[in-house]
Amino acid sequence: MAEITPFTYRPGDSILHLLDTRLKFFIISLVNISMLPAGFISTGFYFFMLLFFFKKTGLRFFSMLSNMKFFLILLVFVFLARAFTITGDTVFSSFGVTVSNQGLAEGGMVAFKFFLIMLTGIIFSATTKPSSVKTAVQWFLKPVPFVPEKRVAVMISLALCFMPVILRQAKEVSDAQKARCAHLQKNPIRKTIGIVLPLLKKTFLSADNLILAMESRCYSDDRTDPEFNPSGKERGFFFGSIAVSICLILF
Amino acid sequence: MPKAIIDIKDLSFIFDDGFRGLNHISLSINQGEFIILAGKNGSGKTTFLRHLNGLLMPTSGTIRVNGLEISKHLIETRKTVGMVFQDPDTQMVGDTVFDEVAFGPENLKITRARIKEIVTKVLETLNLFHLKDRNPSTLSGGEKRKVAIAGILVMDPQVIVFDEPFSNLDYPGILQVLATIMDLHRAGQTVMIATHDIEPVIFEATRMIIMEKGSVKEDDVPLNLVGRLESYGVREPCFSKFGLEPQSWQK
Ligand SMILES: Nc1ncnc2c1ncn2[C@@H]1O[C@H](COP(=O)(O)OP(=O)(O)OP(=O)(O)O)[C@@H](O)[C@H]1O
Ligand SMILES: [Mg+2]
Numbered sequence A: 001m002a003e004i005t006p007f008t009y010r011p012g013d014s015i016l017h018l019l020d021t022r023l024k025f026f027i028i029s030l031v032n033i034s035m036l037p038a039g040f041i042s043t044g045f046y047f048f049m050l051l052f053f054f055k056k057t058g059l060r061f062f063s064m065l066s067n068m069k070f071f072l073i074l075l076v077f078v079f080l081a082r083a084f085t086i087t088g089d090t091v092f093s094s095f096g097v098t099v100s101n102q103g104l105a106e107g108g109m110v111a112f113k114f115f116l117i118m119l120t121g122i123i124f125s126a127t128t129k130p131s132s133v134k135t136a137v138q139w140f141l142k143p144v145p146f147v148p149e150k151r152v153a154v155m156i157s158l159a160l161c162f163m164p165v166i167l168r169q170a171k172e173v174s175d176a177q178k179a180r181c182a183h184l185q186k187n188p189i190r191k192t193i194g195i196v197l198p199l200l201k202k203t204f205l206s207a208d209n210l211i212l213a214m215e216s217r218c219y220s221d222d223r224t225d226p227e228f229n230p231s232g233k234e235r236g237f238f239f240g241s242i243a244v245s246i247c248l249i250l251f
Numbered sequence B: 001m002p003k004a005i006i007d008i009k010d011l012s013f014i015f016d017d018g019f020r021g022l023n024h025i026s027l028s029i030n031q032g033e034f035i036i037l038a039g040k041n042g043s044g045k046t047t048f049l050r051h052l053n054g055l056l057m058p059t060s061g062t063i064r065v066n067g068l069e070i071s072k073h074l075i076e077t078r079k080t081v082g083m084v085f086q087d088p089d090t091q092m093v094g095d096t097v098f099d100e101v102a103f104g105p106e107n108l109k110i111t112r113a114r115i116k117e118i119v120t121k122v123l124e125t126l127n128l129f130h131l132k133d134r135n136p137s138t139l140s141g142g143e144k145r146k147v148a149i150a151g152i153l154v155m156d157p158q159v160i161v162f163d164e165p166f167s168n169l170d171y172p173g174i175l176q177v178l179a180t181i182m183d184l185h186r187a188g189q190t191v192m193i194a195t196h197d198i199e200p201v202i203f204e205a206t207r208m209i210i211m212e213k214g215s216v217k218e219d220d221v222p223l224n225l226v227g228r229l230e231s232y233g234v235r236e237p238c239f240s241k242f243g244l245e246p247q248s249w250q251k
Helices: A021-034 A040-057 A061-067 A069-085 A101-127 A130-141 A149-179 A188-216 A234-250 B045-052 B074-080 B097-107 B112-125 B141-153 B171-186 B222-232
Strands: A090-094 A097-100 B004-014 B020-030 B034-038 B060-065 B081-084 B159-163 B190-194 B207-212 B215-220
Touching: A021 A101, A021 A130, A021 A234, A040 A061, A040 A101, A040 A234, A061 A069, A069 A097, A069 A101, A097 A101, A130 A149, A149 A188, B004 B045, B020 B045, B020 B060, B020 B190, B020 B215, B034 B045, B034 B222, B045 B060, B045 B081, B045 B159, B045 B190, B060 B074, B074 B081, B081 B141, B097 B112, B097 B141, B112 B141, B141 B159, B141 B171, B171 B190, B207 B222, B215 B222
Parallel strands: B034 B190, B034 B207, B081 B159, B159 B190
Antiparallel strands: A090 A097, B004 B020, B004 B060, B207 B215
């Protein structure tokens, strides 16, 4: 079941693995926002920094790239769209489309920034346990009024826990349909309905059982608080990330 | 006279649609017993078990756990009577084995430090500690059942009730779960198992209850009942069919 996508958690004990998840959330939001106005130099600098952290966490950069080829294709489209639509000094023009210098530069920059944001996300999800994402979300929601943060956390962990089960059930349903020649059905809507209905039924039945199981284990919203294990390096990373985002904005 | 933990008097249950699920059941469950609840599909085993920890409430009659009326002491009841459900996939709520086992104690607002201690102890007892960071839905069938058992055991119940603990398991899986249940019983745990395959457990059981159409038809020492099993739609164990001595499945 454990298919390897670029966004799966890989156990390890690098500094990024040990860093407090709440801080990682903070850094990602800060850096990704400051990336918007960033210029060429600081973006390039940030790229090398990411490469350094890739190495630190033991992730393999090139195998990662091959895992995200669909995303790279998307980036090519982003690049082309920019290159064709922005006007300026003409590089070449034929069949009524004009490609400008500025368009190429702008498109390259936007695609590159998307790529870096993606890499940041990969590093984050590879070094962060889903369960600690859940506790961090719970912590951030705590000051928000009218949001039952503990219930949200239970919902996230249910989602994480049930995703593989639902995927497996979907596969079972689709196999069962294939065994009865459903693949001969060419109408895609009928085909989808044929899979979704049994799957929904199964999911609702599972939900009924789940409610009973939770109730029999004394489920209540008033639960033990989560726990955080800061690594002690948080302060350095906090100021470091602020410095990086100032650089990104200025240069 | 052994101490009765659960005391059931004239229990009847009628479903919303008027179907009579349980019919005037009176019995008590004593400290240290290992009870097999046998009966064919639809005989009311699951319906009966769900009454024992307050997931269903009697239409008439009373159930007392340690002298306390269930409907007025739900939390105490659910701490005293732990319930392991038939399908482990739909009773998992945690995204890691550790969190899954910690779910019950968290509901009781036990402190984080104490939770760590008791969860670790239970995982070690059941030989699951090396799996503590895995997503439960990626485990083998036998391991999943053991995690489900751990999630109940950690609440330190006096009675553990199993609904079809061996269904969908291969032979090694059955042996694995069987060994766990037997160890629990030998350590003094009171156990009740609903099953239509009594072969693996009959050697260990101290008592067998046979249900049919919502009524208790027989309640005796297992060896006195083996000859009569098939008239109630339960397969007779091989040893008695072939006139052999009963033998433990455990190696
Ligand atoms: N919600 C319901 N409404 C009406 N009847 C029900 C409901 N749930 C179960 N029943 C009926 O109650 C009877 C007993 O069901 P129960 O699930 O307790 O049997 P069981 O002995 O556990 O069977 P199995 O071996 O298949 O698990 C069945 O005939 C079933 O059809
Ligand atoms: Mg049943």
